Amino acid sequence: MASLDPWLEEAAYIRQADVCFREYGFVALKLHPLGHNISPLSPLCEKVYETARAYRVPVLVHTGVGAPNALPSLMIDPAKRYPDVEFVLCHAGFAVYSDEAIVAAKYCDNIVLEPSWCQTYMIKKMVDTIGAARVLLGSDHLTNLPVELVKYQSIGLSEAELEAIFFHNANRIFNLQL
Numbered sequence: 001m002a003s004l005d006p007w008l009e010e011a012a013y014i015r016q017a018d019v020c021f022r023e024y025g026f027v028a029l030k031l032h033p034l035g036h037n038i039s040p041l042s043p044l045c046e047k048v049y050e051t052a053r054a055y056r057v058p059v060l061v062h063t064g065v066g067a068p069n070a071l072p073s074l075m076i077d078p079a080k081r082y083p084d085v086e087f088v089l090c091h092a093g094f095a096v097y098s099d100e101a102i103v104a105a106k107y108c109d110n111i112v113l114e115p116s117w118c119q120t121y122m123i124k125k126m127v128d129t130i131g132a133a134r135v136l137l138g139s140d141h142l143t144n145l146p147v148e149l150v151k152y153q154s155i156g157l158s159e160a161e162l163e164a165i166f167f168h169n170a171n172r173i174f175n176l177q178l
């Protein structure tokens with residue numbers, strides 16, 4: 001994924017995105033409201049969403065830690081304005097705002113939840129509320145992967161749901177064609 005600074009001038013942002021997608025084969029854009037010190041509702045973020053649309057890649061958005069800019073609900077407006085762009089809410093609110101992430105996903109079919117750092121009962125609630133096809137395995141970092149895998153394996157999901165969350169969803173969202 002390309003984590004490009006939305007504070008960059010638009011032409012520079014687009015040039016960097018072009019290199020990332022055409023030359024390096026990146027498959028997503030990242031918007032980190034805390035790391036980039038920006039609200040997803042800022043006019044400066046329009047270039048992020050427009051670039052994702054142009055390259056047909058999803059936008060991964062850090063949510064949770066870093067409120068108020070990292071609140072999941074702030075992605076409802078961009079998701080409604082860009083229905084052809086998939087938005088992945090990383091950390092799905094980071095446990096504290098998980099219910100808010102679920103609400104955002106309920107109202108926007110192009111919002112997917114990646115619930116690393118969320119409790120098992122919240123992951124189950126996400127699957128029950130929006131379906132396994134809109135939940136994505138993530139770990140935030142490699143050493144956290146075993147913990148995240150055990151969460152899913154301990155909440156009573158079917159093999160089909162686990163396959164969707166562990167493989168099929170990422171394959172579809174990131175257009176991996178594996």
